[in-house]
Amino acid sequence: MTRLFMLLALTPALCLAQSPADSGPAPSNVGNAEYPRIHSDLRVTFRIEAPEARKVQLVPGMGRVENNGYNGLGKDPYDMVRDDKGVWTVTTPPVVPGFHYYWFLVDGVPVNDPGSETFFGFNRQTGGVEVPGPGVDFYLPKDVPHGVVRIQPYHSRITDTVRTAYVYTPPDYDANHDARYPVLYLQHGGGEDETGWTRQGHANFILDNLIAEGKARPMIVVMDRGYARKPGEPPRQQWGGPASTTLEEVFLREIIPMIDARYRTIADRDHRAMAGLSMGSGQTFQITCRNLDTFSHIGLFSRPPDQDIELKTVFGGLFIDAGAFNRRVHLFYWNAGTAEPRIYQTGKALTGALKAMGVDTVWVESPGLAHEWQTWRLALNDFAPRLFRKP
């Protein structure tokens, strides 16, 4: 028996660990809300008032099969316990640091925690808790020059709607009137929207930090909406299905021309990248590989394995002539967490097969991470420094 274990077994240390002194409000809480609280050992305490409820659970926000029924907060719903005032509480075991979707199930009705900010996911506003990772600060706002994220409305003739792009411009953008910048188009996942990479992903702070350290080239990052349909077109399957051709049209005929017109871009294929997570990786795969005259850098984060692809025939046999592909594509990057098993295994197998065909492919994995935003923050942090390095 180690000394530490003895201490835990013989003293009220565990009780102390649960005291407020050893915990603090999550960074994702609203205003002065005290709950959820993060404990120093990464347990999290959740609380909701529901005096009349008969059963209340905490539900880790899980996607479907990609997540293997798991996010870093846990696998199954946690039963919460009622006190005599009708306040329900639960403390989880230590969780994985990062951002986790969650909600309460109050007598079967999903309820967002009023003490927490919400984030667009699962096709609705959803609760989320930010669990700081000890010593991990690459996605936090450090005391470095900050870029801004611009909420950019534009009229889409194709869809007959007003769409919104979130556009990151780097810290020196406003000061350097003559500078032009390469552009990364960065797509969210299924059920999320154009706010995801900023609010859940902290893409702006990741870029600010990389640029301040000289690790990434200053670039514009365009985060648009991964849904598009023409008037009368039925809603499409959003989860992992093939990206709609309408979205491809909107990108090529509306989004990219709008960005090149309104922002000081370097408007050529060598300085245009696209990446996306989950559903967004499928959109990226289709839109880049079918339009290599427009894009030269490709990033697929946590690509769902739903559509098996035949590497010899997909995209008109694009990968058959590996030499030609390698000359045109400056970066072909895949990333997944090891705790999203089907995605991880499929991605590893596909990139292995691509390499065997002679296609220059980068494969990076995040140990222990699931189909979650911490995986995608790490992916962006690893991907962005590799962009726009060819002269």
Next chain:
Amino acid sequence: MTRLFMLLALTPALCLAQSPADSGPAPSNVGNAEYPRIHSDLRVTFRIEAPEARKVQLVPGMGRVENNGYNGLGKDPYDMVRDDKGVWTVTTPPVVPGFHYYWFLVDGVPVNDPGSETFFGFNRQTGGVEVPGPGVDFYLPKDVPHGVVRIQPYHSRITDTVRTAYVYTPPDYDANHDARYPVLYLQHGGGEDETGWTRQGHANFILDNLIAEGKARPMIVVMDRGYARKPGEPPRQQWGGPASTTLEEVFLREIIPMIDARYRTIADRDHRAMAGLSMGSGQTFQITCRNLDTFSHIGLFSRPPDQDIELKTVFGGLFIDAGAFNRRVHLFYWNAGTAEPRIYQTGKALTGALKAMGVDTVWVESPGLAHEWQTWRLALNDFAPRLFRKP
């Protein structure tokens, strides 16, 4: 009996009026959500699935006394009716066009509508429904040049936090590298945050439209957070209490210098305005009147009557020398809706007394409107064209 009434009484016209053909999803719905639905006669149908619930109500989101227990959606909670599948529904009578906060009360627990976007209000993420007003489009994104709203992080030494300003820059800002612009500082209400004027208020579209029509001078609009406390300082009363001095310090020593450094402002008092709604009007009143070397235009929208002021003594007797005040202040503007009675009556009385003292004061009222965003959209639309007209 009029012909119309006969028609209603004798035919199934009311049933037709309730059919989907006569209604559509609210503009504030998420994705493909069908409910809430707005009917052509401005009735609104709400729906939520809660099979195990015993009682479900629709609650119009009301502030406290300022609202007189009323928003444009209604006064009291509406009981909803359960169908045999556990779906609860209610259709309101015709409502006031505009934006209305609301939530469901499911066995006593407040629940946001999963079919609707949420908006920061009541110190949490809250449901809201947008009811289009027939022929009213001054706050909609028209096909005109659009400015952007920049999410601008900055480090506040005073509060030891990273704060966020939402900064509107007008459509021509990026193209005119040498142009400089006047600045309006625009504050949200109690329980809301820096996102309110963009998401609930559509301030950016109101300015875009005014600028396109030549009615307002292109300006920068800075929408910051109406809360500030120093490390160790206790949370302050947020509703209508006196603006904290900390916020005043943050404005004068951090926000304004940051904006003047990062944006192409005309950095003098003649080109600096401040306005705010409800709690934000109290902050505006204090921060401008105590700092007339910094501000020259003042806008008070729906000022709560909580603190009676003595016009002869407030702000060190500022209003005693009306001539001096009038020479320094280019615009002293008050606005309220007639359906927020205490605010309306107090504002009307105070501005009357100010005028009697010789103080140049503008008083504008919005007939039939309550303590709600439609009132403040109209106020901004009326206020912005009056700004920065003196050479």
